[in-house]
Amino acid sequence: MNLNVKFMISDIPTVLSALPVTLELTFASLFFAILLAVLFGVCILKKIPVLKQFVIGLNTFIKGVPLIVQLLFCYYALPYVLRAFDGVLGYTYDPKHPSYFGFAVVAFAFNYGAYMTDVVVSSYRAVDKGQLEAAYSVGMSTFQAMWRIVIPQAVVISLPNLSNYFMWLLKATSLASVVNVFELLATARASTAVNYAILEGYLVAAGIYWAVCILAEQILKRINKKMNRYQKTVSAV
Amino acid sequence: MAMVELKNIRKKLGGVDILNGVDLSVEEGEVVVILGPSGSGKTTLLRTINFLAPADQGTITIDGLTVDSQKHHHKETLALRRKTGMVFQNYNLFRNKTVLQNITEGLTTVRKIPHEQAVETAMALLKKVNLENRASAYPAQLSGGQQQRVGICRALALNPKVILFDEPTSALDPELVGEVLGAMRAVAKSGITMIVVTHEISFARDVADRVIYMEGGVIVEQGSPKEVIESPKDERTLRFLRSLLNEPMEPANITYK
Numbered sequence: 001m002n003l004n005v006k007f008m009i010s011d012i013p014t015v016l017s018a019l020p021v022t023l024e025l026t027f028a029s030l031f032f033a034i035l036l037a038v039l040f041g042v043c044i045l046k047k048i049p050v051l052k053q054f055v056i057g058l059n060t061f062i063k064g065v066p067l068i069v070q071l072l073f074c075y076y077a078l079p080y081v082l083r084a085f086d087g088v089l090g091y092t093y094d095p096k097h098p099s100y101f102g103f104a105v106v107a108f109a110f111n112y113g114a115y116m117t118d119v120v121v122s123s124y125r126a127v128d129k130g131q132l133e134a135a136y137s138v139g140m141s142t143f144q145a146m147w148r149i150v151i152p153q154a155v156v157i158s159l160p161n162l163s164n165y166f167m168w169l170l171k172a173t174s175l176a177s178v179v180n181v182f183e184l185l186a187t188a189r190a191s192t193a194v195n196y197a198i199l200e201g202y203l204v205a206a207g208i209y210w211a212v213c214i215l216a217e218q219i220l221k222r223i224n225k226k227m228n229r230y231q232k233t234v235s236a237v
Numbered sequence: 238m239a240m241v242e243l244k245n246i247r248k249k250l251g252g253v254d255i256l257n258g259v260d261l262s263v264e265e266g267e268v269v270v271i272l273g274p275s276g277s278g279k280t281t282l283l284r285t286i287n288f289l290a291p292a293d294q295g296t297i298t299i300d301g302l303t304v305d306s307q308k309h310h311h312k313e314t315l316a317l318r319r320k321t322g323m324v325f326q327n328y329n330l331f332r333n334k335t336v337l338q339n340i341t342e343g344l345t346t347v348r349k350i351p352h353e354q355a356v357e358t359a360m361a362l363l364k365k366v367n368l369e370n371r372a373s374a375y376p377a378q379l380s381g382g383q384q385q386r387v388g389i390c391r392a393l394a395l396n397p398k399v400i401l402f403d404e405p406t407s408a409l410d411p412e413l414v415g416e417v418l419g420a421m422r423a424v425a426k427s428g429i430t431m432i433v434v435t436h437e438i439s440f441a442r443d444v445a446d447r448v449i450y451m452e453g454g455v456i457v458e459q460g461s462p463k464e465v466i467e468s469p470k471d472e473r474t475l476r477f478l479r480s481l482l483n484e485p486m487e488p489a490n491i492t493y494k
């Protein structure tokens with residue numbers, strides 16, 4: 001077996017051109033996943049009746065069903081949902097141009113949101129209760145205590161876990177190639193249609209994913225380190 | 238009129254009676270030390286005063302503001318808390334803030350004092366406890382004794398009517414207790430009303446205006462340090478003080494095989 005190295009090199013720019021889509025998909029999904037995780041987390045932490053049970057039920061369902069199934073579900077089911085909203089608040093449903101990207105974001109957001117809910121809940125609980133009491137003791141309102149003391153510490157505690165989920169999500173977006181999103185993997189596969197150098201195309205994709213992940217890991221490591229500086233026992237001075 | 242007035246404070250925790258009707262009146266500038274075995278309710282009593290653990294029953298009056306434990310609005314609780322300061326057993330300094338920010342936080346966020354002025358107040362306080370050179374350090378970088386001294390500064394900065402000390406030296410290594418007690422003695426001298434829960438008998442003897450002995454959720458005995466510590470009237474007080482001094486307990490003739 002010999003690899004078509006010349007094709008591989010020429011294929012790199014083609015596949016790279018789809019990297020923005022992969023990154024957009026990752027960040028859009030991450031944004032909504034965190035939003036959902038915080039909403040779900042508040043329902044659980046505040047023990048809001050009905051909502052708490054609903055969130056827990058929904059999350060066990062999401063965690064118990066493969067991500068690819070959820071992507072396919074959104075791909076086939078969401079168009080019906082959108083059609084139902086046709087004409088509501090000036091929205092017009094366009095059956096010819098369904099937003100495959102949007103459907104994928106919904107699936108990723110709910111899937112990762114379910115997992116990140118646990119991160120939100122456990123990070124909040126990991127903040128020493130004395131911190132809140134100390135904030136109260138200097139006269140802060142609950143909002144001030146949360147916003148200035150508890151949440152900043154919970155965020156720092158959650159960062160390593162969130163970083164992991166980010167890395168997983170970045171790679172998981174490749175599954176969206178199955179549901180008509182022309183992200184990195186789908187583009188790599190399409191680029192091989194000319195000469196059937198399928199293995200080469202996938203190798204290029206793998207290499208790019210790897211490079212992006214290494215870069216992302218280094219950046220996240222630095223952010224983690226910076227945010228964690230106050231936990232260090234030895235003074236930097 | 239008394240600075241702090243507690244009337245018939247009762248509280249249950251997990252179905253167990255912790256406080257069974259405590260009445261306490263503390264005058265302005267008075268230093269009250271509360272002694273008692275663990276589980277006697279002394280820490281809980283302290284926490285009912287600033288509503289960190291609201292009592293089930295009873296009223297709390299600080300500096301003329303009376304709040305009923307049973308029906309309190311959160312605005313009242315906030316107002317009451319702003320008349321108090323607290324020093325915690327585990328220091329509870331804000332971990333994500335520097336030493337300086339720990340002290341200025343309450344001033345700028347709660348009292349809305351301009352930043353420069355808050356820093357000035359904080360630095361002056363830090364100087365008093367010899368920590369002005371650690372202003373930019375984070376709590377994790379300080380020893381327990383240093384953290385607790387910052388904790389005292391944080392409470393003092395808000396110029397409270399009364400400072401509540403919840404076993405401020407219990408979590409410290411023995412060699413660090415002295416520096417914290419020293420800071421507390423200085424606070425006492427400044428004339429601020431203090432309610433101190435502690436096991437430091439020497440502090441109680443030297444600094445307290447009044448010593449209270451609690452057991453079983455009630456005040457068993459109270460009086461001047463001399464009265465309570467040197468000649469306790471109640472047998473329970475005597476037994477507790479002896480156990481603190483490691484004197485032999487009854488029965489004295491325990492034998493080991």
